[in-house]
Amino acid sequence: MEIIVCIKRVPETADADIVIDRTGRDIEKGGLVFDINEWDNYAVEEAILLKEKYGGSVTVISMGPEEVNETLRRALAMGADQAIRLTDPAFEGSDGYTIARVLSQAIKPLSYDLILTGVQTEDDGYGQVGPTLAEILGIRHAAVVNQIEGIESGRTRVHRELEGGLEEILDLELPAVLTIQTGINEPRYVSIMGIRKVAKKEIKVLGLRELAMKPEEAGEPGSLTVVEMVSFPPVGEGAQILEGTMDEISDKVVTILKEKGGVA
Amino acid sequence: MEVQKEGFLQKYDLYGCFQCGKCTGGCPVSLKSKLNIRKLMIEALLRDNLGNVVQREELWDCTTCKTCTLRCPRGLEPMDLLIGMRTLLVEEGHIPKTAIEALESTYKYGNPWGAAKNKRSEWANELGLKVLPQGDQASNLYFVCCTAAYDTRVQNVARSLVQCLRQIGYDFAILGNDETCCGSEIRRMGEEGLFEMLMDQNIESFNKYDFRSIVTTSPHCYNTIKNDYAQDGLDVRHYTQVLAEAVEEKNPFSGEVRKVITYHDPCFLGKQNGIFDEPRYILQSIAGVTFIDFDRSREKSLCCEGGGGRMWVEATDQGPRLAEIRVQDAVEMGAEILATACPFCLLTLEDAVKTTGNEERLRVMDISEILVEAL
Amino acid sequence: MADILVLVEHRRGEIRDITFEMLMKGKTLSEKTGKPLTALLLGNDVGEMAEGLKDLANRVVLIEDPKLENFNSEIYQRVLGNVIEQEKPFLLFIGHTAFGMDLAPTLATQMKAPLATDCTDVMVDDDQIRAIRQTYGGKLNVEVRLKPAPCSMVTVRPASVSVEDYSLAGEITRVTSPLTEEIASKRFLEYVEAAAGEVDITQANILVSVGRGIKDPENIPMVQELAKSLGATLSCSRPVVDKKWLPKDRQVGTSGKTVKPTVYIAIGISGAFQHIAGMKGSGTIIAINRDPKAPIFNVAHYGIVGDLLKIVPALKGKISEAFA
Ligand SMILES: Cc1cc2nc3c(=O)[nH]c(=O)nc-3n(C[C@H](O)[C@H](O)[C@H](O)COP(=O)(O)OP(=O)(O)OC[C@H]3O[C@@H](n4cnc5c(N)ncnc54)[C@H](O)[C@@H]3O)c2cc1C
Numbered sequence: 013m014e015i016i017v018c019i020k021r022v023p024e025t026a027d028a029d030i031v032i033d034r035t036g037r038d039i040e041k042g043g044l045v046f047d048i049n050e051w052d053n054y055a056v057e058e059a060i061l062l063k064e065k066y067g068g069s070v071t072v073i074s075m076g077p078e079e080v081n082e083t084l085r086r087a088l089a090m091g092a093d094q095a096i097r098l099t100d101p102a103f104e105g106s107d108g109y110t111i112a113r114v115l116s117q118a119i120k121p122l123s124y125d126l127i128l129t130g131v132q133t134e135d136d137g138y139g140q141v142g143p144t145l146a147e148i149l150g151i152r153h154a155a156v157v158n159q160i161e162g163i164e165s166g167r168t169r170v171h172r173e174l175e176g177g178l179e180e181i182l183d184l185e186l187p188a189v190l191t192i193q194t195g196i197n198e199p200r201y202v203s204i205m206g207i208r209k210v211a212k213k214e215i216k217v218l219g220l221r222e223l224a225m226k227p228e229e230a231g232e233p234g235s236l237t238v239v240e241m242v243s244f245p246p247v248g249e250g251a252q253i254l255e256g257t258m259d260e261i262s263d264k265v266v267t268i269l270k271e272k273g274g275v276a
Numbered sequence: 277m278e279v280q281k282e283g284f285l286q287k288y289d290l291y292g293c294f295q296c297g298k299c300t301g302g303c304p305v306s307l308k309s310k311l312n313i314r315k316l317m318i319e320a321l322l323r324d325n326l327g328n329v330v331q332r333e334e335l336w337d338c339t340t341c342k343t344c345t346l347r348c349p350r351g352l353e354p355m356d357l358l359i360g361m362r363t364l365l366v367e368e369g370h371i372p373k374t375a376i377e378a379l380e381s382t383y384k385y386g387n388p389w390g391a392a393k394n395k396r397s398e399w400a401n402e403l404g405l406k407v408l409p410q411g412d413q414a415s416n417l418y419f420v421c422c423t424a425a426y427d428t429r430v431q432n433v434a435r436s437l438v439q440c441l442r443q444i445g446y447d448f449a450i451l452g453n454d455e456t457c458c459g460s461e462i463r464r465m466g467e468e469g470l471f472e473m474l475m476d477q478n479i480e481s482f483n484k485y486d487f488r489s490i491v492t493t494s495p496h497c498y499n500t501i502k503n504d505y506a507q508d509g510l511d512v513r514h515y516t517q518v519l520a521e522a523v524e525e526k527n528p529f530s531g532e533v534r535k536v537i538t539y540h541d542p543c544f545l546g547k548q549n550g551i552f553d554e555p556r557y558i559l560q561s562i563a564g565v566t567f568i569d570f571d572r573s574r575e576k577s578l579c580c581e582g583g584g585g586r587m588w589v590e591a592t593d594q595g596p597r598l599a600e601i602r603v604q605d606a607v608e609m610g611a612e613i614l615a616t617a618c619p620f621c622l623l624t625l626e627d628a629v630k631t632t633g634n635e636e637r638l639r640v641m642d643i644s645e646i647l648v649e650a651l
Numbered sequence: 652m653a654d655i656l657v658l659v660e661h662r663r664g665e666i667r668d669i670t671f672e673m674l675m676k677g678k679t680l681s682e683k684t685g686k687p688l689t690a691l692l693l694g695n696d697v698g699e700m701a702e703g704l705k706d707l708a709n710r711v712v713l714i715e716d717p718k719l720e721n722f723n724s725e726i727y728q729r730v731l732g733n734v735i736e737q738e739k740p741f742l743l744f745i746g747h748t749a750f751g752m753d754l755a756p757t758l759a760t761q762m763k764a765p766l767a768t769d770c771t772d773v774m775v776d777d778d779q780i781r782a783i784r785q786t787y788g789g790k791l792n793v794e795v796r797l798k799p800a801p802c803s804m805v806t807v808r809p810a811s812v813s814v815e816d817y818s819l820a821g822e823i824t825r826v827t828s829p830l831t832e833e834i835a836s837k838r839f840l841e842y843v844e845a846a847a848g849e850v851d852i853t854q855a856n857i858l859v860s861v862g863r864g865i866k867d868p869e870n871i872p873m874v875q876e877l878a879k880s881l882g883a884t885l886s887c888s889r890p891v892v893d894k895k896w897l898p899k900d901r902q903v904g905t906s907g908k909t910v911k912p913t914v915y916i917a918i919g920i921s922g923a924f925q926h927i928a929g930m931k932g933s934g935t936i937i938a939i940n941r942d943p944k945a946p947i948f949n950v951a952h953y954g955i956v957g958d959l960l961k962i963v964p965a966l967k968g969k970i971s972e973a974f975a
Contacts, residue, residue, distance in 0.1 A: 025787045025790055026863070026921045027942060029942070030944070032791075039787070045385065108756070108766070112756075137786055137787075137788075139747070139752050140752075140755075141756075143753065143756035144756040144757065144760050147756065152837050153753075153757065156752055169840070173906055174842075174906075175749060175906060176908070177845030177907060178662075178843070178845065179842070179845075180722075180841070180842050181839075181840040181841050182837060182838065182840060183838040184836070185835070185837070194889065194890070195892060200370075201371055201375075201376045201380070203367045203467060204383070205363075205366075206367055236763075236766065236798050237797050237798065240794045242786075242791050242792065242794070243794075244790075245785065245791070245792045245946065246792075251948040251949075251951035252952065253954045254953055254954065259969070263969060264953075266969050266973040266974075268935065269881070272913065389866065389867075391866075428958065588867070
């Protein structure tokens with residue numbers, strides 16, 4: 013079983029103050045803590061569980077600058093066997109389609125039975141790269157997979173998560189791309205010693221040329237959608253923020269609950 | 277799970293153990309947990325496959341209070357064997373989920389509480405403290421501790437301590453957001469690599485600035501900087517040492533506290549570092565205080581179960597929590613205040629006051645907080 | 652023909668809400684651009700459904716085939732590829748749902764159509780399509796331009812359009828299914844229902860809901876106590892379930908339960924759309940979050956900005972007193 017996992021290093025923003033940068037098309041990334049995209053962490057774990065069950069090898073691929081090595085090393089420490097980083101100034105500004113395009117160029121020469129990605133990323137949230145990659149490679153896919161039942165004679169049975177707790181079971185021909193949903197497993201802890209042990213492992217770095225792509229096929233020129241500008245969502249009516257000391261705030265909540273809450 | 281056994285035998289000198297059982301006899305959790313440290317020593321020696329010995333849930337019950345090691349007549353280190361076993365588990369990724377959260381948070385944000393790094397010094401916002409990385413200078417460095425920096429209850433200890441230190445005219449500064457977790461609990465949870473990383477980061481910060489000594493809120497930071505970092509020329513002191521010295525010279529805490537107070541020895545301060553007298557001296561020097569000691573005090577003190585990563589791992593045992601026993605004992609003795617000098621003891625004991633329904637009878641306070649009442 | 656096309660999403664005999672939301676959006680754009688609005692319905696024996704949709708579009712294109720009984724992205728893609736070739740639509744709307752996330756990217760790639768996913772709004776000026784989508788968990792709005800192409804595609808975020816009544820009196824056009832042979836590379840087998848849990852959060856009058864901001868499972872009892880003092884039921888966001896801190900039957904959101912309690916208190920929940928879609932119908936929403944920019948405050952009626960570890964105990968104290 014040869015498995016490829018596409019992962020991304022993303023800034024954590026749930027808890028952070030974010031600031032729009034000078035280009036007006038992105039946010040300031042300095043000062044933010046980066047980590048593997050939550051969905052991708054589950055995808056790496058799933059790949060390793062599959063390898064432990066069926067044998068074979070796991071290759072992780074990520075696009076981005078040198079810092080991405082840290083994320084790739086973490087995946088190696090989890091149990092991946094090879095890591096590839098795709099980097100080129102020309103990739104800047106790629107949309108979901110073009111990201112998939114670049115990934116596909118790196119994946120084409122490899123042999124694989126399964127490709128896993130996260131359902132979406134915490135930053136751009138396209139939810140598009142995995143299936144697009146499948147279409148470019150001309151293979152099958154399933155999005156929002158929350159269980160892989162098993163793999164047998166070139167096919168796999170997977171559960172796709174639908175809305176409201178409903179799932180559907182699919183039977184898919186391999187090779188296939190599966191986009192992995194959170195909660196599918198419990199990602200293991202990666203120790204610093206574990207990361208140090210793989211510190212010397214080679215990370216293959218590929219750029220535009222190695223991927224046999226032309227500059228106009230990547231980044232903004234190669235993309236079908238272009239970010240024009242970013243802004244903070246209008247607050248609309250928004251919430252009435254309760255102010256005061258903790259006691260005063262609590263009193264206000266009690267009043268609200270008495271008025272609206274049907275609490276006796 | 278494969279384990280290189282030879283190295284293990286030598287590292288922990290397992291051939292030296294003659295199975296006297298003093299370790300288990302002194303172990304505070306052995307009565308209620310399957311954890312048996314004497315058996316662990318012999319099994320590690322005799323079993324072919326260490327992997328099976330190591331993969332036991334009860335390994336996480338140990339609070340690393342170090343009683344076993346301190347009592348070993350052969351000078352062996354059973355606690356380190358246990359931590360060594362945890363290290364194997366951590367490297368394999370087999371650790372309790374809640375511990376994973378704490379470790380990942382420490383790696384990313386430099387604290388086990390999942391709080392943002394740039395909010396580390398928020399507790400001191402209105403205090404006007406000197407901050408070394410902002411160019412301030414001071415004779416001493418106050419090492420705050422993650423728990424004192426982020427836990428809303430323990431923040432009060434840090435603020436009280438600042439008041440006390442100012443009262444004695446102690447010149448100090450903090451590292452602000454550059455302070456990172458000391459790694460004490462991280463190492464004891466078996467994450468040796470992360471511990472080394474944290475140690476290196478802190479030592480690098482220490483080396484950047486000129487100061488005489490480091491004073492800590494927590495006995496855990498104190499112990500680890502003093503004994504685990506073990507850097508020549510690094511003078512580190514627990515705050516009770518600094519305050520006791522000042523009180524002895526000329527007591528600036530002249531107010532009265534009319535209360536019956538007992539004191540719980542934190543394992544990392546008392547047993548592990550022999551600091552028994554200073555906290556008692558401070559408490560007894562406060563006017564109006566009636567001081568009574570626990571039956572089980574000093575070397576015999578009962579562990580609160582807050583150490584060794586237990587703040588983040590639920591124990592497998594079902595028995596009564598030791599902190600609850602401690603609180604019951606204090607109430608029975610007639611104490612009104614249960615004093616301690618450790619953030620973890622404070623949190624576990626205070627929780628035990630609630631679970632035993634003693635909120636009306638007993639208050640748990642840090643020594644620095646009691647001193648502030650005596651200002 | 653350059654229509655605005657809306658792909659009807661239905662499951663187990665029912666049209667899903669997202670369909671009406673997309674039709675509403677489509678109608679607004681159709682009025683502005685003069686391009687007709689077409690609903691595209693694929694299924695087996697769904698004639699009645701088509702009748703029901705007639706009023707909401709200028710035209711309903713109906714393709715029936717037993718192979719279209721259940722949704723299957725490969726089979727849909729085969730049919731839709733054909734339809735797009737023939738219809739040459741200007742813009743195709745698909746829901747940003749489990750259905751659309753499986754279908755839209757591959758279809759767009761096959762048709763070389765620019766695709767903007769998870770959009771909360773779509774604008775058309777002089778045939779230039781722009782879309783608003785959210786990034787960073789809803790903390791940022793991004794305006795994207797779709798490069799000119801014969802056909803463009805947009806997936807629409809559920810619950811981002813409010814639906815009003817209108818009538819277009821359209822007609823039904825039947826198109827023969829282009830499917831000939833079986834497609835066996837991807838097979839739908841069956842649906843599995845979520846196991847019934849021990850509590851039914853949809854029945855609760857008050858929900859106290861906890862998110863990842865709780866940080867440590869040991870803090871959950873604190874929230875549970877708050878809930879108890881209110882006679883409320885405890886619910887949560889998805890990460891809390893993923894981490895196995897609370898069982899799945901407590902999860903609010905698109906992949907959990909949709910709830911409409913009288914009062915919903917969101918504690919340490921950022922307000923991702925998948926969560927909001929499951930609770931925005933609540934009577935009164937109170938959010939506690941230390942990030943004043945958290946998207947949850949956009950749907951909440953009342954907000955408390957601060958550390959939940961301080962706020963929850965304080966609240967609990969007051970509430971216990973008040974409702975003792
Ligand atoms: C197909 C799909 C289906 C999904 N279905 C669902 C679903 O049904 N339900 C669901 O909830 N999610 C669902 N999600 C996940 C969703 O995208 C978000 O990831 C999730 O809702 C985030 O949960 P959260 O708000 O609890 O966590 P986060 O986004 O991490 O937010 C935590 C919040 O807590 C705040 N906070 C942190 N510490 C404190 C403190 N001490 N005091 C106060 N506030 C604090 C932070 O400021 C932050 O706003 C789904 C995703 C996909 C792709």
